[in-house]
Amino acid sequence: MATAPPSPLALLAAVHPALGGLPYRPLGRFPTRVARLGGLLDTPAAARVDLWVKRDDETGALYGGNKVRKLEFILGEAEARGRSRLCTVGGLGSHHVLATAIYARAAGLAFDAVVAPQPITAHVLETLRAMVAAGARLHPVSSWPAVVPMLAALRARRGSYLVAAGGSSPTGSLGYVAAGLELAAQVAAGDCPAPDLVYAALGSCGTVAGLLVGLRLGGLGARVVAVRVVDAIVCNQGGTLRLARRTARLLRRRGAVVPDITAADLAVEHGFFGGGYGTVTAVAEEAVARAAGGGLLLETTYTGKTAAALRAHAARGQLDGKTVLLLDTFSSVDLAPLLAGARPEGPLPPKIAALLASAR
Numbered sequence: 001m002a003t004a005p006p007s008p009l010a011l012l013a014a015v016h017p018a019l020g021g022l023p024y025r026p027l028g029r030f031p032t033r034v035a036r037l038g039g040l041l042d043t044p045a046a047a048r049v050d051l052w053v054k055r056d057d058e059t060g061a062l063y064g065g066n067k068v069r070k071l072e073f074i075l076g077e078a079e080a081r082g083r084s085r086l087c088t089v090g091g092l093g094s095h096h097v098l099a100t101a102i103y104a105r106a107a108g109l110a111f112d113a114v115v116a117p118q119p120i121t122a123h124v125l126e127t128l129r130a131m132v133a134a135g136a137r138l139h140p141v142s143s144w145p146a147v148v149p150m151l152a153a154l155r156a157r158r159g160s161y162l163v164a165a166g167g168s169s170p171t172g173s174l175g176y177v178a179a180g181l182e183l184a185a186q187v188a189a190g191d192c193p194a195p196d197l198v199y200a201a202l203g204s205c206g207t208v209a210g211l212l213v214g215l216r217l218g219g220l221g222a223r224v225v226a227v228r229v230v231d232a233i234v235c236n237q238g239g240t241l242r243l244a245r246r247t248a249r250l251l252r253r254r255g256a257v258v259p260d261i262t263a264a265d266l267a268v269e270h271g272f273f274g275g276g277y278g279t280v281t282a283v284a285e286e287a288v289a290r291a292a293g294g295g296l297l298l299e300t301t302y303t304g305k306t307a308a309a310l311r312a313h314a315a316r317g318q319l320d321g322k323t324v325l326l327l328d329t330f331s332s333v334d335l336a337p338l339l340a341g342a343r344p345e346g347p348l349p350p351k352i353a354a355l356l357a358s359a360r
Contacts, residue, residue, distance in 0.1 A: 092128055203302060287308040
């Protein structure tokens with residue numbers, strides 16, 4: 001009989017047995033695949049770079065992407081604390097809000113989200129429709145500063161658990177500590193070569209922070225190239241390193257020996273942001289189209305900008321002779337059944353109703 005692959009919690013427990021006692025709710029399907037990635041790079045750059053992808057678009061049956069790994073530990077902690085409802089914040093087209101809505105409902109937890117403005121695209125509207133279909137109670141605000149009082153009011157409700165933006169807390173980042181360990185196990189098994197560089201989107205910082213810790217725990221020396229997709233005031237090297245170190249402290253408190261995370265482990269690429277969160281850039285659109293030709297579904301806010309940076313670096317010769325891995329954090333799960341099979345619970349806020357009406 002074949003042995004089941006280790007879960008994220010089991011990978012952490014292998015580092016130190018006490019980590020097996022971390023609160024955890026299984027949600028995903030792991031390990032995610034690693035595969036060679038063709039089609040993304042222009043020739044002759046493609047011949048000079050050994051390019052791979054880790055398919056975290058396939059983390060879950062209900063919804064994929066990077067949020068699933070984080071939510072396994074976040075929902076586990078919320079339930080361990082006896083909380084009955086979650087609250088969080090994101091943009092109108094936030095994949096974090098959508099993923100949290102889907103998995104909160106599956107866990108029987110109520111869910112509220114403050115949603116802030118971002119450029120409206122067809123993809124944003126589809127994501128917004130899916131949030132509503134998944135049962136999220138949405139609280140739109142007119143600006144990001146207006147998020148604070150609204151979120152404080154939701155957090156004050158009895159039984160509430162605050163999920164950090166993007167799921168990016170030390171608890172949420174544990175999911176990507178496990179992802180780094182998972183990648184190390186795949187390298188050891190010969191599924192892929194050890195990467196020199198890992199490219200990942202840098203939004204709320206939790207994915208990259210956890211990955212930095214996990215790669216080092218797993219004995220991999222890869223440097224992470226984090227492509228900034230959010231304003232630099234909240235998304236930068238310093239903030240990412242601080243979160244990585246807080247995550248490492250969480251592990252050390254349970255007895256794990258964790259290598260120090262330094263600035264040399266992380267390079268932040270700022271040149272592909274596009275001037276605003278969710279702003280669609282021509283290079284991101286080109287990267288999305290090229291990836292689709294190779295069978296990989298990306299989007300223009302996070303993964304498309306990350307792939308655009310990778311393409312540009314390869315074209316300049318910066319990646320010559322290197323093994324490079326792209327972390328695909330976008331969900332490839334088809335939302336059509338969710339959109340077709342659910343209806344809003346109660347009246348929608350007028351702004352949300354108007355946006356959804358415009359998409360019909």
